[in-house]
Amino acid sequence: MRFPIVSQIYYRQGTLIVTAIALVFAFIFVIQHMTYTQTSGPSSGSIRDAVDQALESINIRLRGRVSPISSEYNLLDLDETDPRLAELAAEKCTIDWMNADRLQQDHPCVIETIRRRYLHPPADLDVPYNLVAPNKADPSVGQAASILNYLGNQTKGFFIECGALDGEHLSNTLYMERTMQWGGVLVEADQTSFGKLLSRRRKSYALPVCLSLQPYPTQVTFKVTYAIGSVQESLTPEQSKESNMLTLQCFPIYSILLAVGRTQIDFFSLDVEGHELRILKTIPWHKVDIKTLAVEWDHVGEKPLIDYMGPKGYYVFGRNTVNVGNDLFFAKNDSRHR
């Protein structure tokens, strides 16, 4: 007769314990939910952070679809015969998507966008130049001669000149193109200068874009002033009201090289009013072969450039000091004793 009573007591206690445990779990759930709502709401941290996080997660998902990943320089590193290339070039490829998702430097969408929308082909070799001062063989202030001398007066080389201005005035590459049968790529973000550049009939590719300071395509606000146009990353309200502010599309230098199908470069001229080092830092040096560079250091200072280029395998073989800009000339260490 005692057993049923005892079991009844245990039964009641059991019910109480189960109810208590359930209450505790419900309480924990409510608290967690409240905490979650608080931390993910707009009151904690800026909206910009939230957008950045969202973009990052999209990027991670995109990267997850394609492998292997070479993330240091934001590369897809796909084999050229990979069947996914065509799909990636076509699938939802727009300028907005490319920028918002910070597509890889070698993403087919980025390369195709450059080719289709920005790349102007070289003028035919038999089309005469249209120059302001056709008798001035070398409009550079010593850069062309120094580089050519280092390269043993090489003919038929390939250059890329960033900050190409109007394609003639202070051009570091016109001499090579006109008299040494070189070809190359001219990049100029200032639209007025670029119009003039196209009219010169240069025998090189030309692009009206800026160079990205990040290893992915970006858009920036650009201040338009002849010869000293430069990228403005943050603007005061007064500045953004100025009428000479334009929004421009920028591409990583490596994406531009892939778009013209050339990663072996004899001379890279970089003069972009202060962003030289950041642009150099986007370059996947293991993917390109750049023999010589002329880099303006006025805004950056010599030392940071030399400190960065040294471990990449470059030494300074010369300097140019003139009133329109100071250049450092770099060459590959392994070309030192030729």
Ligand SMILES: *[C@@H]1O[C@H](CO)[C@@H](O)[C@H](O)[C@H]1NC(C)=O
């Ligand atoms: C290259 O040509 C220039 C002018 O024609 C000449 O002064 C210079 O010595 C040459 N340099 C080399 C390395 O051949």
Ligand SMILES: *[C@@H]1O[C@H](CO)[C@@H](O)[C@H](O)[C@H]1NC(C)=O
């Ligand atoms: C290249 O040469 C520079 C200057 O002599 C040196 O500082 C740097 O360590 C060298 N880099 C490599 C990768 O050998």
